[in-house]
Each structure stands twice: as structure tokens, then as C-alpha cells.
Amino acid sequence: MGRGNYLKVGYLGVPGSYSEAALQKECQTMEEFEAIGYPNFQAIIDALASKRISMAVIPVENSTTGFIARSADLFRHQPIVAVADRFESVQHSLWALPGSQLSDITDVYSHPEALSQCDTFFAANPQLTQHAYTDTAQAAAFIQRSQLPHQAAIASQRAGELYGLEALRQDIQTEESNTTRFYIMKHQGNVQLTGKQLSLYLEVRHEPGALSKLLQVFGLLDCNLLSLNARPIPGKPFAYGFYLELDLSQMSIGFNDLMKIVDKASDYSQILGRF
Numbered sequence: 001m002g003r004g005n006y007l008k009v010g011y012l013g014v015p016g017s018y019s020e021a022a023l024q025k026e027c028q029t030m031e032e033f034e035a036i037g038y039p040n041f042q043a044i045i046d047a048l049a050s051k052r053i054s055m056a057v058i059p060v061e062n063s064t065t066g067f068i069a070r071s072a073d074l075f076r077h078q079p080i081v082a083v084a085d086r087f088e089s090v091q092h093s094l095w096a097l098p099g100s101q102l103s104d105i106t107d108v109y110s111h112p113e114a115l116s117q118c119d120t121f122f123a124a125n126p127q128l129t130q131h132a133y134t135d136t137a138q139a140a141a142f143i144q145r146s147q148l149p150h151q152a153a154i155a156s157q158r159a160g161e162l163y164g165l166e167a168l169r170q171d172i173q174t175e176e177s178n179t180t181r182f183y184i185m186k187h188q189g190n191v192q193l194t195g196k197q198l199s200l201y202l203e204v205r206h207e208p209g210a211l212s213k214l215l216q217v218f219g220l221l222d223c224n225l226l227s228l229n230a231r232p233i234p235g236k237p238f239a240y241g242f243y244l245e246l247d248l249s250q251m252s253i254g255f256n257d258l259m260k261i262v263d264k265a266s267d268y269s270q271i272l273g274r275f
């Protein structure tokens with residue numbers, strides 16, 4: 001492949017972010033790719049939807065804090081689809097300038113997901129003020145740039161080392177086995193979807209029992225419900241759309257027939273992934 005022709009893959013942050021680590025693992029067997037960092041999820045999705053990149057690695061779920069709505073909400077009405085998922089263990093450390101002690105620190109910077117995965121640490125250290133930052137690695141780079149001994153970042157081992165910081169505490173995530181699930185996403189025009197796991201976004205008809213009827217149909221067809229999350233529909237106060245994941249390995253009808261039933265029961269339906 002000539003240069004400029006290689007796979008461009010988008011992720012949140014700068015080198016050392018958890019998304020970049022997941023991307024490097026996902027792409028390790030590829031001959032040539034370029035990892036492109038973005039400052040927020042919307043920018044990654046815009047780049048993928050307009051085919052400026054061909055793939056994106058986006059966190060969608062965490063074992064401690066659950067569904068990551070700040071990313072999944074942005075998938076709606078976009079021509080993008082997950083073609084795989086991957087689970088990565090996420091261990092957070094608190095990083096500061098060399099020489100700083102925990103007792104010096106007043107302000108902690110990180111991605112909101114990382115901050116919320118360390119709730120117990122913050123409850124035990126109420127003197128610390130939390131600040132949301134674009135991503136964990138950028139937060140670590142900011143601590144190095146600002147040179148202020150009372151500031152710290154929550155980030156990975158690799159980010160702390162890359163940006164020349166010292167770990168004040170390690171493994172500060174609330175759950176020892178903290179794991180993040182990432183979607184590997186592509187433009188829907190560039191993929192042939194196959195696989196036994198289906199991810200859907202549905203806005204069901206606003207009538208009594210609409211969701212429960214659909215769930216019963218899934219049960220009757222031996223589609224195993226793996227997850228269900230409700231989110232507000234933009235512009236429709238107190239109306240909810242549903243993110244569903246189904247295991248189709250035992251399904252007793254064909255995929256196209258399943259989608260006909262889903263479409264009939266919904267005002268809007270979108271396949272968010274199949275792998």
C-alpha cells in the first residue's frame with residue numbers, strides 16, 4: 001500500500017490514552033495504519049461518517065460505571081456501525097510532577113469516565129477537586145506543561161511515563177478488575193455485516209406495552225437479550241430510545257425477518273453493530 005493510502009484509525013486523545021492503547025492492540029497485526037487522535041467523540045464520529053478515517057475505536061461500556069452514554073448517544077442517525085468489540089483492563093494511577101506528594105495535591109484532572117471510575121479514591125480524599133479533561137493522556141501532558149506541584153492527573157502507566165510524571169498512587173480505580181469495552185467502528189457503506197451479536201438502537205411506538213411486546217418477541221424467537229439501556233430522545237422531553245444487544249446464535253428465524261419485526265414495532269431503528 002502506498003503512503004496516504006493506508007488505514008486511518010481515529011481515537012480519543014493523544015498517545016497514552018486508553019483508547020489509543022486499545023487501538024494499538026486492535027491494529028497490531030495490520031501492516032500499515034495511522035492512528036489519529038481527536039479531542040472529543042463527536043469529532044471522531046464526524047471524521048468516520050465523512051470517511052476522512054476508515055475506522056474508529058470508541059469506548060461504549062465500563063465494568064464499574066456501565067453504559068458510556070456520552071459516546072453511544074452520538075451514534076444515533078449516523079452512517080456508522082460496530083464490526084467488532086474488544087475488552088481492555090483499565091488500571092488508573094495518580095500522576096504528578098516529580099517530587100510532589102499526595103498531601104501537596106489539590107486539583108486532579110482526567111477524562112470524566114476515568115474520574116468516575118475512581119469514586120472511592122475521591123471519597124477517601126475529599127480535599128481533591130476533580131476537573132474534567134478531554135482525555136487521560138492529554139490531562140497528563142497538561143500537568144507536565146503547567147509545572148504546578150499541586151496538580152495531578154489520573155491516567156495509565158504508559159501516559160504517566162510518556163509525559164515524564166511520577167506516580168503518587170497506583171491502582172486507584174474503585175474496582176480492581178475495571179474493564180472497558182470498546183467498539184471498533186466503520187462506515188456502514190464499507191462493511192458487510194455478519195455475526196451472531198447484534199447491537200440496536202430503537203425508538204419504539206409510544207403506546208402501552210410497546211417495548212415489552214418486542215422483548216417478548218425476542219424471547220419467542222430465542223434471541224437472548226444481553227443488555228438494555230434507555231436514553232432520552234433529543235428534542236422529545238421524557239421520551240426514551242433503547243440501546244439493545246442480542247445474542248442471535250440460537251435464533252429461530254432469519255436475520256432479515258427479525259429486522260422486519262423490529263422495524264414494524266419501531267418509529268426508528270438503527271443497527272449499531274453486528275459481529
Ligand SMILES: O=C(O)C(=O)Cc1ccccc1
Binds near residue numbers: 017090134136137180
Ligand atoms: O481518556 C482516555 O484515555 C480514554 O480513552 C477514555 C477512557 C477513559 C477511561 C477509561 C477508558 C477510556
